[in-house]
Amino acid sequence: MNALLNTLRGNVRQYGMIIALAAIIVLFQISTEGVLLKPLNVSNLVVQNAQILILAIGMVIVIVARHIDLSVGSVAAFVGAASAIMMTQYDFPWWLAVFLGLLIGTAIGAWHGFWVAYVGIPAFIVTLASMLLFRGLTLVVLKGATVGGLPEQFKAIGNGFLPEIGPDTGLHNLTLIIAVVAVAILIVLEVRRRNAQAAYNFDVLPFPLFVVKLALLTVVIMYFAYLLADARGLPIVGLILGGLIVVYTFIMNKTVFGRHVYAIGGNVDAATMSGVNTKRVDFLVMMNMGLLSGLAGLVTTARLTAANPKAGVNFELDAIAAAFIGGAAVTGGVGTVVGAIIGGLVMGVLNNGMSLLGVSIDWQQAIKGLVLLLAVAFDVWNKRRTAGSGGAGAEATESSAPPPDKLAEEIEAMEAELSVDSTPGETPKT
Amino acid sequence: MTSPILEMRGITKEFPGVKALSDVNLVVNRGDIHAICGENGAGKSTLMKVLSGVYPHGTYTGDIVFEGETAKFGNIRQSEAAGIVIIHQELALIPELSIAENIFLGNETAKRGIIDWGRANREAIDLLARVGLRENPLTPVKHLGIGKQQLVEIAKALSKEVKLLILDEPTAALNDDDSQHLLALLKGLKEKGITSIMISHKLNEIEQIADEITIIRDGQSIETLSVADGGVDEDRIIRGMVGRDLENRFPDHTPSIGDVLFEVRDWTVMHPQDSHREVIRQANLSVRAGEIVGIAGMMGAGRTELARSIFGRSYGSRTTGSLVLDGAELQLNTVTQAIDAGIAYVSEDRKGLGLNLIDDIKTSVTAAALKKLRNGLVVDEHKEVVVAEGYRKNLNIKAPSITAGVGKLSGGNQQKVVLSKWMYTDPKLLILDEPTRGIDVGAKYEIYGIIQELARSGRGVLVISSELPELLGLCDRIYTLAEGVITHEFDRSEATQESLMRYMTADARK
Numbered sequence: 001m002n003a004l005l006n007t008l009r010g011n012v013r014q015y016g017m018i019i020a021l022a023a024i025i026v027l028f029q030i031s032t033e034g035v036l037l038k039p040l041n042v043s044n045l046v047v048q049n050a051q052i053l054i055l056a057i058g059m060v061i062v063i064v065a066r067h068i069d070l071s072v073g074s075v076a077a078f079v080g081a082a083s084a085i086m087m088t089q090y091d092f093p094w095w096l097a098v099f100l101g102l103l104i105g106t107a108i109g110a111w112h113g114f115w116v117a118y119v120g121i122p123a124f125i126v127t128l129a130s131m132l133l134f135r136g137l138t139l140v141v142l143k144g145a146t147v148g149g150l151p152e153q154f155k156a157i158g159n160g161f162l163p164e165i166g167p168d169t170g171l172h173n174l175t176l177i178i179a180v181v182a183v184a185i186l187i188v189l190e191v192r193r194r195n196a197q198a199a200y201n202f203d204v205l206p207f208p209l210f211v212v213k214l215a216l217l218t219v220v221i222m223y224f225a226y227l228l229a230d231a232r233g234l235p236i237v238g239l240i241l242g243g244l245i246v247v248y249t250f251i252m253n254k255t256v257f258g259r260h261v262y263a264i265g266g267n268v269d270a271a272t273m274s275g276v277n278t279k280r281v282d283f284l285v286m287m288n289m290g291l292l293s294g295l296a297g298l299v300t301t302a303r304l305t306a307a308n309p310k311a312g313v314n315f316e317l318d319a320i321a322a323a324f325i326g327g328a329a330v331t332g333g334v335g336t337v338v339g340a341i342i343g344g345l346v347m348g349v350l351n352n353g354m355s356l357l358g359v360s361i362d363w364q365q366a367i368k369g370l371v372l373l374l375a376v377a378f379d380v381w382n383k384r385r386t387a388g389s390g391g392a393g394a395e396a397t398e399s400s401a402p403p404p405d406k407l408a409e410e411i412e413a414m415e416a417e418l419s420v421d422s423t424p425g426e427t428p429k430t
Numbered sequence: 431m432t433s434p435i436l437e438m439r440g441i442t443k444e445f446p447g448v449k450a451l452s453d454v455n456l457v458v459n460r461g462d463i464h465a466i467c468g469e470n471g472a473g474k475s476t477l478m479k480v481l482s483g484v485y486p487h488g489t490y491t492g493d494i495v496f497e498g499e500t501a502k503f504g505n506i507r508q509s510e511a512a513g514i515v516i517i518h519q520e521l522a523l524i525p526e527l528s529i530a531e532n533i534f535l536g537n538e539t540a541k542r543g544i545i546d547w548g549r550a551n552r553e554a555i556d557l558l559a560r561v562g563l564r565e566n567p568l569t570p571v572k573h574l575g576i577g578k579q580q581l582v583e584i585a586k587a588l589s590k591e592v593k594l595l596i597l598d599e600p601t602a603a604l605n606d607d608d609s610q611h612l613l614a615l616l617k618g619l620k621e622k623g624i625t626s627i628m629i630s631h632k633l634n635e636i637e638q639i640a641d642e643i644t645i646i647r648d649g650q651s652i653e654t655l656s657v658a659d660g661g662v663d664e665d666r667i668i669r670g671m672v673g674r675d676l677e678n679r680f681p682d683h684t685p686s687i688g689d690v691l692f693e694v695r696d697w698t699v700m701h702p703q704d705s706h707r708e709v710i711r712q713a714n715l716s717v718r719a720g721e722i723v724g725i726a727g728m729m730g731a732g733r734t735e736l737a738r739s740i741f742g743r744s745y746g747s748r749t750t751g752s753l754v755l756d757g758a759e760l761q762l763n764t765v766t767q768a769i770d771a772g773i774a775y776v777s778e779d780r781k782g783l784g785l786n787l788i789d790d791i792k793t794s795v796t797a798a799a800l801k802k803l804r805n806g807l808v809v810d811e812h813k814e815v816v817v818a819e820g821y822r823k824n825l826n827i828k829a830p831s832i833t834a835g836v837g838k839l840s841g842g843n844q845q846k847v848v849l850s851k852w853m854y855t856d857p858k859l860l861i862l863d864e865p866t867r868g869i870d871v872g873a874k875y876e877i878y879g880i881i882q883e884l885a886r887s888g889r890g891v892l893v894i895s896s897e898l899p900e901l902l903g904l905c906d907r908i909y910t911l912a913e914g915v916i917t918h919e920f921d922r923s924e925a926t927q928e929s930l931m932r933y934m935t936a937d938a939r940k
Contacts, residue, residue, distance in 0.1 A: 200815050202833060254808040256800045263797060266786035273744065273783045274798040274851070275769040333788050 016378065017326060017342045024346060028353030035356050036349075039231035042224070047159065047303060049348035050237040051076065051296040051312075053341055055319035056326070057248050058292035060340035063323050064252075064265045065285045066332025067116060067123035071108075071130035073315030075290060076297030077308075078134040079105045083298060084147045084307030087154060094154040102294045108134070109290015113283035123286065131316070139309050148306035157240075158303030161233040171226070172233030179225030182242075183218050190214060237299055244292075248337045261285060266333035321368070322347055325375040346371070434495075435460040435594060435625050436481075441492035443480055450476045451490070454651045456644055458594070463616060463626045465636040467667055468646035469870030474629050477646065478596055482516045483509040497593070513593030517583045517600065525572035530554035532571050533586045557585040561615055575730075577608030584615065595619070596627045599868075601635060605728045605896070606931075613639050631868070633664040645670035668871060680903040681875065683882040687906060688719035691890040692859045697751035699732075699739040699914075705747045709735045710914045713751070717859060717890035722881060724901035725894045726930045727911035733894045734778060736911065737861045741775035742768030755858060769798060774852035778864035778894070780841070784848045787837035791829055792818040794836050794847050799855040821850035825880060842873025849880055859890045866900060878904055898927045910934050 028036045035041060055072050062069050083101035086092040092100070108130065115126040166173040190210075197204050205213060228234050252258040260281045263271040272278050296315065301307050326343030328335030347368060354364045436458040443451040451473045458464045468474050479485050481494060483503030494501045496512060503509040506516075523532045530551050539550045554567035563581045571579060580600060587595055597616075601609040613635060616626055630636055636643060643655045643662065652670055655662045668679075699710040709732050717723045727733045738745035740753060742765035753760040755771060762768045768775075777783035785794055795818045796803055803810045803817075818832040825846045829839055836847050845865065852860060862881065866874045881904065885891050895901050901908050908920045910933035918933040 196812065200819070202831065250808075254811075256804055256809055259793065259797075259800055259809060262793075263786055263789075266788045267782075269783050270786050271797075273741075273765060273775065273777060275742075275764075275766040276797075277764070277766060333786070 016382065017339065017346070017375070020375070021342055021346050021349070024349050024353070028349065028356070032353060032356045036353055037227065039227045041352070041356070042227040043231040043235065045348060045352050046228070046238045046241075047235050048352070049344060050158075050235075050241050051300045051303075052315065052318045052322060052348065053241055053344040054244060054292055054296045054299065055315055056322035056340040056344040057244055057337050058289040059316075059319040060323040060326065060328050060335045060337060061248070061252065061261060061285055062123070062289050063320070063328045063330075064332060064335045065261050065282060066265045066268070067282070067286065068320065069112070069123060069127045069286070069289045069293075070316050071112070071127040071134060072289065072293040072296065072319055073312035074131045074134035074138065075105060075108050075293035075312075076300060076315055077138045077310075077312040078108075078141070079294040079297035080301030080311055081138045081141045081147070081307040081309070083154075084150060084301055085141055087151060088147055088149050094151045097154070098157070098298055101298050102291060105294015105297065106287060106291045109287035109293070110283070112290060113286035116286050117279040117282035138311075142307060142309050144309060146306050146308045150302070150305060155302050155305050156236060158237060158299050158301070159305070160236040162236065162239065164233065172229035172231075175225055175229040175234040178234060178239075179221055179229075183221050186217065186221075187214055237303075240295075240299075245337060245341060252337055257281070257284070262333055264332075318344070318347060321372045325372060327379055343375070346375070433460055434458060435497060437493075437495040438477070438481065439493045439495070441477065441480055441490055441494075443476055443485060443490040450649055451480070452649045454492070454646065454649070456651060457654070458625060458627060459642065460625055461620060461623055462641040463620055463628060463639055465640035465643045466627060466629045466646060467633070467636065467643055467671055469671055469872060472646045472671075472870075473649040474646055475598065476649075478516060478598060478627070478629065481509070482506055482514055482596065510590055513591060514596065515587040515590050515592040515594070516596040517580075517587060517598065519599040523571045523579055523582060526570060528568045528570055529558070529565060529574075529582055529585075530567035532582060533557060533567075533589050535586075537590060553589065554585070557588050558582075560588055561585045562611070562618075575608075577604050577611065580604065580608070580612060581615070584612075584619075592624060594625045594627065596629075598629045599631065600628065601630065601632055605730065607728070609635065631870075633667050636667065637662065637664060643667060647671060671871060679871070679875065679878075679899075681879045681882060683886075685720060685722070685906050686886065687721045688888065690716050691719040691721075691756060692717040692892075693754040694740065695752045695754065697736070697739070697753075698749070699735060699746035700748040702745065702747050708914055709746060710739065713911075713914075713916050715909055715916060715919075717892055719888050719890055720885050721907065722885050722891045722893060722905045724905035724908035725892065725911055726898060726901050726908055727894075727934055731911045731934065732914040733911055734863055735914075737775055737863050737892070737894060740768075741765060741773060741861060744768075744775075769855055769857075772856070772858035773861070774798075774855055774857035774859070775861045776845075776848055776852055776863060776865060778867060780844055780848060780867075785836050785844060788835065790833045790835055791822065791827065791839075791847055792832040795821055795832075795850045795854060798851050802854070817854060818850075821846075821853070825850055826876060840870075840873075842869040842877070845869055845873070845877060846880075849877070853884070857889065859892065860884060861892045861894070863894045864896065865893065866895070866897070898930055901925075901930070902927065 025036065055076070059069060059072070079101045082104055083097040086097040086100060087094060112123070112126050112130060115121045116123045162172070162174050162178075164172060164174060194204050194210060204210070225234075228238070252261065260271065260276045260278075263274070263276055264278045264281055268278055297312065300311050304311065322344035323335060323340045324330070324343065325346055326335070326339030326341070328340065350368060350371060351364060354367065359367075434457045436456070438454065438456040441451050441454040441456075442449070454473070454477055456466075456477070466474050466477070476485075480490050483505050486504045487502035494503075496514065501509070501512060503512070509516075524535065527535070530547075533554050534545075534550050538545050539553065540546065551567050558565060558567065558581075561581045561584050563578055563585065565574065565578065571582060574582065584595070600612055604612060609632075616628070616639060619626065628636070628640065637657075641657055643657065645652045645655070645667065647670070655666070655670070693714075693716045695714055697710055697713040698708060701707040701709050713736060715723070715725075725733050725736070735745050739749050740762075742762045743749055744765050753762065755773070760771050762771060762773075781787060786797070789797070792814060796809075796814050800809060803814050805813075815832065821827065822829065822832055827839075827843050827846045827850070829843060836844055839847065849865075865881065866877055869877065881891055881893065893901065893905060902922075902925055906922050908922075908925050908930065909916050910918045910920070910930055912934055920930065
């Protein structure tokens with residue numbers, strides 16, 4: 001029992017926000033008398049929040065790299081406007097407009113990256129300027145008016161759903177198939193990761209807990225898929241979002257580039273002196289945010305079926321809030337893509353739930369503000385708590401039990417490759 | 431007969447899971463300079479935090495008797511009100527504020543919240559005179575050198591009517607001149623009746639200035655030595671600190687020196703902000719394979735600047751001259767190029783430039799050579815664990831596991847992590863800048879062993895150090911650097927502290 005409590009206590013940081021999200025969902029599920037988790041509402045939740053979640057992915061990377069991007073809402077609006085104009089006034093095919101829209105977003109991101117990385121102007125200033133600049137240019141491009149009449153295929157990006165296949169089961173078959181495949185892949189990856197960690201004698205969840213965790217994950221994903229399948233199936237934007245989460249989690253956790261982002265966020269000087277090309281990393285991070293802003297702009301325009309000069313207002317604040325609620329650190333170096341998504345969902349469920357309850361927009365704003373503050377306060381408190389138990393104690397700790405045999409063998413094999421071949425760790429003569 | 435100004439009796443302080451102090455006793459006599467010695471992590475700083483109220487009364491057991499009364503400090507303000515002022519190793523001055531503003535920060539000469547600047551500045555001038563600093567009190571602190579900043583800290587302490595001054599590693603960042611000045615000042619304060627407690631790793635300074643020395647080891651007070659009784663020298667102190675005799679502070683080493691590996695020719699470096707100011711002038715030096723070469727110089731002589739300008743021009747502007755490694759001339763414009771060419775630089779600023787303190791050991795070790803771990807798109811985490819675990823074992827890095835955060839390790843173990851990081855880049859030449867700064871005696875010995883091992887494997891090692899005995903014990907050859915000019919080259923056999931010092935202080939620009 002104690003072991004279980006300790007495990008939970010050690011992972012509060014990791015699971016805290018998931019628990020908070022679950023609590024909020026339960027709260028609204030009860031207070032809305034079950035409307036929150038009605039299939040159609042869940043489907044709407046995904047479609048309505050997709051653009052914020054897309055932005056949150058880019059934003060958490062920017063924040064980990066110790067920057068900020070205030071321009072994402074304006075850039076999204078501008079890209080949406082430009083693509084709408086291309087399709088309606090110049091009769092570009094929808095796919096070309098999408099491609100050019102993403103290109104424009106990337107170019108704007110590169111523009112930010114140039115000023116931030118190579119000129120050395122703080123991202124706050126550069127993107128504040130762009131926030132004004134592109135909001136203005138959006139108005140110029142749209143001549144202050146809403147531009148509608150977009151092609152159906154384009155609108156499907158925001159509003160469409162995956163096609164149905166197979167027999168009529170009353171549920172959306174393809175959605176369920178995708179969910180089953182996703183769960184299978186997830187379980188395989190989790191088991192492999194746990195085995196690898198156990199082989200190195202790292203702390204892993206006790207096996208029963210691990211099974212419970214996997215079971216919970218499976219239940220949550222399958223229930224979510226069931227709800228979507230019961231409504232209209234998986235939204236196209238949901239598929240895009242899922243793909244982005246996988247790709248960016250991979251980039252941040254597994255690639256050299258991801259390592260470098262965390263390294264410059266943690267200590268930019270140490271990263272420079274370790275040979276990290278910090279300017280290039282800064283540039284790419286800002287450019288990527290531009291790309292995702294462009295994508296968010298296209299999704300928003302498609303969902304609203306028109307380009308609107310006021311589209312994307314306050315997107316930046318929602319995306320930044322999502323990243324911080326999800327555990328990113330203001331000082332950089334800390335934060336995860338999945339965390340930002342959970343943070344974004346917390347905001348999204350709050351919005352949706354309060355709307356269902358008939359809470360007015362003004363109160364929704366106020367409550368969201370307090371939630372942001374409380375979430376970060378919880379994080380700070382939690383960090384201080386865990387730091388206190390390490391502190392002076394950690395200095396004195398001796399090394400743990402020797403690694404398992406398998407590892408010891410590999411190390412011996414490796415030692416030949418390592419630069420120093422003997423053991424210099426002899427103690428002084430007595 | 432002097433009466434004790436301070437008695438700490440049976441102090442025990444526990445953190446969750448570890449006893450940092452266990453039944454520590456400390457008696458400081460009025461008007462003495464009392465040194466506290468111990469290895470890093472022995473509990474010196476914790477003891478001083480208990481004394482100054484950082485750890486408030488109630489979080490420790492035992493009694494503090496100050497000026498004959500039992501003290502129960504709840505915070506630093508209360509201990510300062512009683513006359514105990516602590517000056518931390520990392521200076522607590524605000525660079526943008528003036529000397530006077532810093533001196534009276536938190537203790538402003540104000541009436542009803544309005545500061546009387548005239549009075550503040552007048553009093554600042556008096557205080558500066560007492561510490562022998564001739565500076566305008568309106569000068570921003572950032573314009574002062576580190577030695578003068580230290581004096582401002584002491585002036586600040588004096589402004590608080592200090593009775594007991596605690597200095598934590600006061601000379602760690604100072605050059606010899608500034609250190610001597612500071613020590614003289616402490617003696618002067620002693621004559622005026624101010625008692626001092628000094629924590630220091632520089633045993634020669636302690637020997638020179640302290641009246642009594644209390645040695646702390648593993649959270650316990652081991653003994654108090656009185657200098658007046660005689661027989662107290664560095665070896666005696668070290669014996670107390672490590673609990674054994676250190677017959678030899680350097681591991682045995684038989685150098686096997688090969689051909690010239692690395693050469694610096696006519697190296698001139700300009701200041702990065704002022705491109706007409708020469709920081710390094712016409713420097714020529716060489717390192718042979720398997721050789722440990724030292725660079726001795728005062729702080730400000732350009733040692734770090736020389737090293738960093740070699741390391742991919744990470745310092746300086748308009749750098750001219752040439753670098754030759756393994757017979758080929760190098761064109762290094764970035765740190766990445768330098769690493770690729772086979773040069774590693776271990777910075778003197780371990781926390782600022784050496785490590786990402788929020789990272790774990792595993793990622794820190796591989797940070798400079800991630801390329802070697804790349805497998806297609808991804809970082810091979812399997813291999814990473816094997817590499818990091820190998821270094822942890824080989825270099826005896828004391829940590830619960832390689833997923834432990836480097837921020838929580840002791841200085842010596844942090845330095846081993848940094849050394850691992852650079853060893854994994856497989857360099858031909860290592861430049862080690864103050865490799866043992868802030869590291870306790872036992873870990874120093876291990877680091878020396880690692881350095882010698884690196885040389886034995888055929889690499890060239892360039893060591894920069896402020897501690898002359900370290901250079902004399904470790905190096906095969908030593909260059910002296912003064913005001914950016916290499917003034918002399920010594921063979922191991924002909925170098926002594928005195929001869930090195932003579933060329934380090936030479937008027938090089940003549």
